[in-house]
Amino acid sequence: MIQLNNVTKIYPNGAKALVDVNLRISKGEFVFLVGPSGAGKSTLVRLLFREEVPTRGQVTLNGRNLVRMREREVPLLRRTIGVIFQDFKLLPNKTVIENTGFALEVLGVPAKEVQARTRSVLDMVGLSHKTRAFPGELSGGEQQRVCVARAIINNPALLVADEPTGNLDPETAWEIMDLLYNINKRGTTVIMATHAKDIVNQMKKRVIAIEKGRIARDEEKGAYGYEL
Amino acid sequence: MKRKGLTGMSFSSAQYILRETLNSLKRNPWLSVASIVTVMVSLVILGFSAFFLANASNMANMFESQVEIAAFAQTNLSQSEVLALEDRIKSMPQVASVELVTKDQALLEFGQSLGGKKGDLLSDLGGTNPLPDKLTVKANDPQEVAGLAAELTKLPGLETVSYGQGVVDKLLPFTRWLRWLGAVVVGAFTVASLVLISINIKMNVFSRRREIQIMKLVGASNWFIRWPFLVEGLILGWVGGILAALIVGLGYRWLADYVQMTLAFLPMVQNSALFWQVLFGLIFAGMAIGAVGSAFSLRKFLRV
Structure with missing residues (x-):
């Protein structure tokens, strides 16, 4: 489903975020991206929904080449991908139901x-009782649920999460992981960049470790492998 | 999802765009007011400079149209020779018009101006008319007057050719300067108003950059993001344009009346077609500036 061939990304300031990365992820997989801060996890995630374009190499998603893709095709690509952020990226002046429905509107x-569709997806993430609330009135975990709801409302084939539990306490983090687990069970490919050691170790999913822009480790049912 | 073409429009999209526009206007009423005032002030200045340009150019035209060449025929020419001379001058390419005042007419007028009766003056002068036939020549382009006068001097049968050399030589640089000044004023204020307005729109877009970023990330097309801003810009520009047109229209009317009463020798342009053209031009310019300015300011933020 996802294929990266010899991907190198160098930012305009000269920072080498990714160096010659080769990677293949199949449909329906659950993949953790781990590694120290600044190792290139976020860059890799951004390549997938084409927020960034690699300096060299090719990125293919469902047979579509994201590097040669024309600018006006990008919206169509993004409609097939759900994205979850560490900082939720919700609109403060829109209610829960508006924020979620936004992706369809x-x-x-x-x-x-x-x-x-908004009601059914909010039901699924357990927020059907707070549809009229504004993000400011919600806890961090609830805000992240809205973000998840918005990401999956389009039934995306791929769900990309950049440190989705980074701002949450362990218990809330596990609630979000349960959601992602269930979404993955229904056939959606999930790729999650994270620092959450316990989560990675307990989920026993594929783990790809990135260090200094290179893939250092790629294990099925892997472990986090870093001591902090 | 089916594709909805380049603009991403459908009925529900149109609803969404209208709702978003209204929401945005309600959400930032002061930014809206600021935008309207900016558009209005810029267009008021622009409108008055347009009228200034019209008046400057009108005044220049008027001064220049008064420049004419007086050519006097030799007194021994017969009536038909004078008429032939007139035709010859008329056929010259630089000539706009020729007016012939025959010596008889001139004598008559002269006599009337002295208060005498017809024929009295002629007999007093001993039966001969000392006045020459006069040809008043106007050039197509006032700049060519000097050259034309020189050419006329060479024509056989013409005696004296004069065109008020001193006045023309001073007047022409002045009128040229007057037109330039008008154009520069209009140009400078156009640029200034565009800058002011684009700063305002950028603030608006900047205050919503988060929204734009999220819209991009969930797969909204660029046009879908652009539309509410365009409509908003259009509305704000339209309101600003109407206010500016009112101010400029009433202001110019008042100014024209005032000048007419106090400085009657200063002619103000009172062309009502031009008047309405400028006012509708202001409204249209407001809308165009609002819409184009919004689209332009968005470009940077759409590259996510």
């Missing part, structure tokens, strides 16, 4: 359908 989905 920008695609021109009729209001009725937006309503129905």
Whole structure:
């Protein structure tokens, strides 16, 4: 499903974020990206939804070449990918239901359908009782649930998460992981960059460790492997 | 999802865009007011400089149209020779018009101005008319007056050719300067208003950059993001344009009346077609500036 061939990313300031990375991820996999801060995890994640374009090499997603992709095709790509952020990226002046439905509204989905799908997805993440609340009135875990709901409302084939539990306490983090686990069970590929050692060790999923822009380790049912 | 073409428009999208526009106007009422005032002030200045340009150019035209060449025929020419001379001058390419005042007419007018009766003056002068036939020549372009006068001097049958050399030589640089000044004023204020307005729109876009970023990340097309800003810019520009047109329209009317009463020798342009053109131009310019300015300021933020 995802393929990276000899991908190198050098930022304009000269920082080498990724060096000659080769990677293949199949449909339905659950993959942890681990490694020290600044190792290139976030850059790799950003390549997948084309927030960044590699300096050299090719990135393919579902047979589509993301490097040669034209600018106006990018929105179409992003509609097939759900993205979850460490800082949630919710709009403060929109309610829970508006924030979630946003992802459908920008695609021109009729209001009725937006309503129905938003309710069902908020039900799934356990927020059906707080649809009228604003993000500021929610706890961190609840905000992240809204973010997850927004990411999966389009039934994406791929869910990308950049440190989704980074701002949450361990218990709330596990609630989010349960959500991601269930989403993955239903066939969505999940790629998650994280520093959460306990989560990685207990989930026993594929672990890809990145150090200084290179893949240092790639194990099925792996462990976090870093002592902090 | 099916594709909705380049602009990403459908009925629900149009609804969304309208709602977003209204929300944004409600959410930042002071930014909206600031934008309207900026557009208004810029357009008021622009409108008045347009009228200044029109008046400057009108005044220059008027001064220049008064420049004419007086050519006097030799007194021994017959009536038909004078008429032939007139035709010859008319056929010259630089000539706009020729007006012939025959010696008889001139004598008549002269006599009337002295208060005498017809024929009296002629007999007093001993039966001969000392006045020459006069040809008043106007050039197509006032700049060519000097050259034309020189050419006329060479024509056989013409005696004296004069065009008020001193006045023309001073007047022409002045009118040229007047037109330039008008154009420079309009140009400078156009640039200034564009800068002011684009700063304002950038603030608006900047205050919503987070929203734009999220829209990009969930796969909104660029046009879908652009539309609410365009509509908002259009509305703000339209309101600003109307206010500016009111101020400029009423202001110019008042100014024109005032000048007419106090400085009657200073002609103000009172062309109502031009008047409405400028006012509607202001409204249209407001809308265009608002919409184009929004789209332009967005470009940077759409590259996510």
